[in-house]
Amino acid sequence: MRYIEPHAHVVSRTTDDYERMALAGCAAVCEPAFWAGFDRSSPAGFYDYFCQLTEHEPKRAAKFGLKHFCWLCINSKEAEDVKLAEEVIALIPQFLNRPNVLGIGEIGLNKNSRNELRVLEMQVELAATHEQLILVHTPHLEDKLKGTRLILDVLKNDQRIRPERVIIDHVEEHTVEMVLDCGMWAGMTLYPETKCTPARAIDILETYGSERIWMNSACDWGVSDPLAVPKTALEMKRRGHLAKAIDRVIYQNPQKFLKQSKNFKLL
Numbered sequence: 001m002r003y004i005e006p007h008a009h010v011v012s013r014t015t016d017d018y019e020r021m022a023l024a025g026c027a028a029v030c031e032p033a034f035w036a037g038f039d040r041s042s043p044a045g046f047y048d049y050f051c052q053l054t055e056h057e058p059k060r061a062a063k064f065g066l067k068h069f070c071w072l073c074i075n076s077k078e079a080e081d082v083k084l085a086e087e088v089i090a091l092i093p094q095f096l097n098r099p100n101v102l103g104i105g106e107i108g109l110n111k112n113s114r115n116e117l118r119v120l121e122m123q124v125e126l127a128a129t130h131e132q133l134i135l136v137h138t139p140h141l142e143d144k145l146k147g148t149r150l151i152l153d154v155l156k157n158d159q160r161i162r163p164e165r166v167i168i169d170h171v172e173e174h175t176v177e178m179v180l181d182c183g184m185w186a187g188m189t190l191y192p193e194t195k196c197t198p199a200r201a202i203d204i205l206e207t208y209g210s211e212r213i214w215m216n217s218a219c220d221w222g223v224s225d226p227l228a229v230p231k232t233a234l235e236m237k238r239r240g241h242l243a244k245a246i247d248r249v250i251y252q253n254p255q256k257f258l259k260q261s262k263n264f265k266l267l
């Protein structure tokens, strides 16, 4: 088996996790900038995090034979303070030329507040100005449908944003269709409890097909499973999916989307 982990917060994981991912056939791990589990107190905290994502973590991953890529932004959970967000966004352009940066993400909404929406628009502007790919985090549970609609409206209203260069992550049964209908990519997050279980994710694939869909573990500092993608691939095999079809979802699809960034190289 070979696969790409397109969404994992590996700064929070151990070297054992890296080793297990490499043993399972992981070719590359991609890390969106996100909440650290606590709020940073200043833009300097984000500056250090961006250095960690672009300088230190690729070296740690390389020790296990894994390529490490990242996305940069201020996440929606820390976007309530618009002034802080402006200062963090101003830091990002100096990092965009670093060799493992894929684009702007994971931007999006958390509670669908007015300030979050303002900061989302600022970061779509940043991505458009610098011709970057976009990775979007959608809210959880009851906020997901409304949040996904708001996000799609922002993206569709900007003529500079090409839908095939946007991935909307954490889709579920009630949001996947509207994302695919816009021509954007959809990411399914495999969580042991919330978001998609492997069984639900495979049901979605069997319903909507695998065009423009990928799967990720989104593993972080909380309850999550860095091996969720290969485990779901095994479950697909058990349910009768052919090896070629599985390879398409877990390797070829993320590769196809990510190589729209000139920095995404597997060799």
Ligand SMILES: [Zn+2]
Pocket (backbone or CB within 6 Å): 007, 009, 032, 034, 106, 218
């Ligand atoms: Zn994430």
